[in-house]
Amino acid sequence: MITFSNFDSVFDDEPKWYEKWWFLILIGLFIGFVNGFWGGGGGMLCVPVLGLLLRGDEKRAHATTIFVMLPLCIASFVVYLVEGFVDWSLATPITLSFVVGGAIGALALKRINNVILQLIFAFVIIAGGIRLVM
Amino acid sequence: MWVWYVIASVLSGIIAGMGMGGGTLLIPVLTIFFKIPQHTAQALNLFAFLPTAVVSLVIHFKNHLVDVKKGLIISSAGVCASIAGSILAGKLRNEILQKLFGVFLLVIGLWQIVTALRSMLAKPKRKYKYKVVIGTKRDLDRHK
Incomplete structure (x- = not known):
């Protein structure tokens, strides 16, 4: 008998729940809030999430994390700057x-x-x- | 005095360059050892990240390592939330924000221990030496 259990992921094009756009929005809101409130640490949350989304490709996860974190840090830094904390x-x-x-x-x-x-x-x-x- | 700033920042930078969250190290070092106010330390950490991030992003883009679509969705939501978070942090008193940051560090630290132990104990996942993938080029790229 032939089973295809080992090939599930190959033919499975249906996005998993964590690959849906609403999950990306939610995780973005969470990371953004943490990073703005504590002035850091968002990257540490972003890397494992992106690792899951990019199917364990750690290099891509790290690179995309920097891409995500750069606008977040600029935005929070501007707020800190305006409030006179710099x-x-x-x-x-x-x-x-x-x-x-x-x-x-x-x-x-x-x-x-x-x-x-x-x-x-x-x-x-x-x-x-x-x-x-x- | 500034020599110590340099040493502390270089060490945090090394941790950050290894992709381990150097910012979470730089902020407590600045507040505990240099008595810098929590808000100032947080602003400094945000600023210190920017030049390194720009340079490494250019390199990563050249190597096609950035998933632009997923990244844009996450960061567009994140920018709104980060502005809200920063404004809220600005409204809190220094001591309170510092205590909350301590709680944040405890949570992150415990979580790091758990992930480190899990990766130490994890068995190698690959059962077979070869994996046969049948499909279009797109499928092959996804399952490298």
């Missing part, structure tokens, strides 16, 4: 160093064990969270 004397050194670090990180990406790094990152974040909540 300190230009700090913006220059921090942004320049952030750019340099970003280049290093992108180049080093392939050489480091990501899971260990993710765990270290998570514990640092949690320590910071506890410190801020206290």
